[in-house]
Amino acid sequence: MLDHIRTLVETESPSADEAALHRSADVVAALGTQVLGTPPQRDGIHLTWRFGGPTRVLVLCHHDTVWPIGSLRTHPFEVVDGILRGPGCFDMKTGLVMALHAIAELPDRTGVTLLVTGDEEIGSPGSRALIEAAATGAKAAFVLEASGPGGALKTERKGSAGYSLRVHGKAAHSGLEPERGHNAGVELAHQVLAIATLGDAALGTTVTPTVLSAGTTRNTVPALAEVAIDVRAATPGELSRVELALRALQPVDPAIRLELSTQSHRPPMTSESSAALFARASKLAAGLGLAPLTKTAVGGGSDGNLTAGMGVPTLDGLGAVGGGAHADDEHVVVAEIPGRTALLAALIADAIAEGE
Known part of the structure; x- marks a missing residue:
């Protein structure tokens, strides 16, 4: 398993790099074929293994990561004193290897579907339909995202939504006639301050302006500006409230136009969806x-939000034990891998038996 984890970690797969994702999908397909004895169905960067009949148990993984190409030079794969390191090892390439080996150990795989997506880290825009189709009729969904602190399983996740607010102004020469312009950057500053007030700490709702951009050259009044907005909330009602508030934003400069677009949306995963599992x-x-x-x-979202939102019992955080997801200290505790893999195999087998 450590050799297989190394293979995946050393195949860099940032979500925004299509060529890298296709290379990674090739590697995952070859590795999965070796471990499971059968090739997957391929849909671009997404891979599906189906084992007989309608899906009763859905196992969800992803092979994309947040780490850019070249990260291996500063964060090489290594195992030292029982700690495994490398970009994406915790989130979630170790979990993917665990899923392959757990399914390989099952005496009966009938009704099991393994779906490995390539865009989870950016909200699953291209794989959502595949996930929802695979989950239809399933009795359980097991998500191999990394565990919480101390190996805790993730039984609740906030819902999440991602938006882009574009500000359309008018360009002008900033030295000769700035008064003829309508500064999208200044308008963006007003809107960012308004957006930052939309959270509700008492309810656990966060609304965070993140990536910002404006302008083209130093001596031009910006005609276009943009901000990405990250929303997290525990209830569908709060997600709806924030979206309505975002759509109600008005420009301070009436000559400027605001354009809000939805980039991603995941419903909350509630404790009720995971309690029995x-x-x-x-x-x-x-x-x-x-x-x-x-x-x-x-607070973080996963594809488990999608299955739980469909009413499928969902248990998340079944993957690696460790820490540092998306950070320099990302790591996995090697000694925990065999037991967690055995637990996943037992859960799948138990869910299959429950559905018979």
Whole structure:
């Protein structure tokens, strides 16, 4: 398994690099074919293994990462003192290898579908339809995202939405006749301040302006400016409230036009969607001699939000134990990999039996 994790970690796969994602999908397809004994169905950068009949258990993974090409030069794959490191090892290439090996160990795979997507880190815009189609009729969805602190399973996730606000102004020479322009950058500053007030700390709702851009040259009044907006909320009602507020924004300069577009949207994953599966996992873990399981609620989204939003019982955070997702200290605790893989295999087998 460590060799397979190394293969995936050393195949860099940033979400925004289409060529790298296709190379990564080639590697995942070859590795999965080796471990599972059958090739996947391929849909561009997304891979699906289906094992007989309608899907009863859906296993979700992704092979894209947030790390840019070249990250291996500063963050090489290594295993030192039982700690595995490398870009994407925790989120979530170790979890992907665990899924392959857990499914390979099943005496009966009938009704199991493994879906490995290539765009989860950017909100699954191209794979959402595949996920929802695969989840239709499933009795359980198991998500191999990395665990929470101390190996906690993720039983609640906030819903998330991503937006882009574009500000359309008018260009002019900033030295000769700036008064003829309508400064999209100045307007953007007003809008960012307004957007930052839309969160609700008491309800756990966050609204965060993130990536900003404006202008083309130093001596030109900016005709276009843009801000990306990240929204997280625990309830569908809060997501709707924020979207309505964003769509109600008005320009300070009446000559300027605002354009809001939706980039991604994931519903909340509530505790109700995971409660029965967590209880089942706890019982199975005890039977395997593993430490008692813990659970956590997190603000980050995953494809588990999509399956839970469809009403499919969903358990998340079943992947690697470690920490530092998206950060310089990303790492995996090697000693935890076998037990977590055995737990996943037991969960899948138990869910298959439950559906018979």
